[in-house]
Amino acid sequence: MIDQATLFTYLVILLGFVFIPGPAVLLTLARSTSSGVRVGLATGLGIAVGDVLHTVLAVVGVSAVILTSALIFSVVKYLGAAYLIYLGIKAIGTKIDPKLPITTNTLDAKTAFRQAVFLEVLNPKSAMFFLAFLPQFVNPENGFIAVQLLTLGLLFVLMGLFSTATVAFSAGHVGTFLRRNPVVMRWQNKTVGGIYCGLGIRLALQEQ
Template sequence: MIDATTLAAYVAIVLGFVFIPGPATLLTVARATSSGTRVGIATGAGVAAGDLVHTVMAVVGLSAIIATSAMLFSIIKYLGAAYLIYLGIRALFERPATDLAAGMRTIGVGAAFRQAILAEVLNPKTALFFLAFLPQFVKPGNGSAVVQLLVLGVLFVLIGLFSTVVFALAAGRLGNFLRRNPTILKWQGKVVGGIYCALGLRLALQDR
């Protein structure tokens, strides 16, 4: 079992990570602002599910393969970047809603959840982060390394989900206000699309 001191230090560091706005936060805020709080929360849940996949990958060693294979890293990186840019271009050219009722759900909860999972799973930087970060808190005297990695990974996912829900709630309320303005309603899709394209380009240009 992980000792209390290690666990407290880990939780404190992870809280610092997840509440500093990053790609997952921007995706969640963009969706919540444009499509409402429920869609924002679904996006955050999708990111959490993707992080859970990365936790399992770190435990079974697949992340190590990505870390040592430049070709595999590049393939996954460009797939993830292409997917984000695809979402961005689609949002940029999507016809804007003409009223509040139509603008409330530009994307469904299920679609937002699935898109967020894919975007997170196809980010090799996240895989490498889990591979490099989690083992630092694994101690031989605390029992099975596999169990410790799983516990640490699940804690990271839960704390990350909490942070994205907080951001989604705040952005969703802001979005309800913004959508009452016809001009903002017209341009919100382009803003969301720009965020997705920027994140995709950022991922494509990242080095290992």
């Protein structure tokens, strides 16, 4: 069982970490403003599912294999980066007819969820976080290490989900106004696409 002092320190650090405008927050923000609250929440949930998988991998040691193998690390890194850049180019190339009102979401929740899970699973930075950060708060004297890692990882998932949900609710309502203006929507798609491409480039440049 993790002692209270360690747990409190971990939660304080985690609270600041999950609200830093990182890839998860920026992706949720982009999805919420372009497609609404529901899609933003689906994106956050997808990211959380991906983080659950990273937690399990950290517990069983698979993340260690990824980080010690330059080939596997590179494959995962570039697959995730390529997918983000693909989504960005697709968004930038989306054509909006200014004569037609925007009445539907540009992305459905199920698709957003699947994409978010895929992107998070292929994000080696998440694997590095769970492998390098979580063990700092593990003490062998407090019991099974696997249980401690699982507890810390799930706490991260829950706080991350709270962060993305907050972003989704805040940004989605702004997106409702934007989607009613085709001209604004056209430039918004380019902005969203730029965010995706930026995240992809950032991921590709992430060092092992």
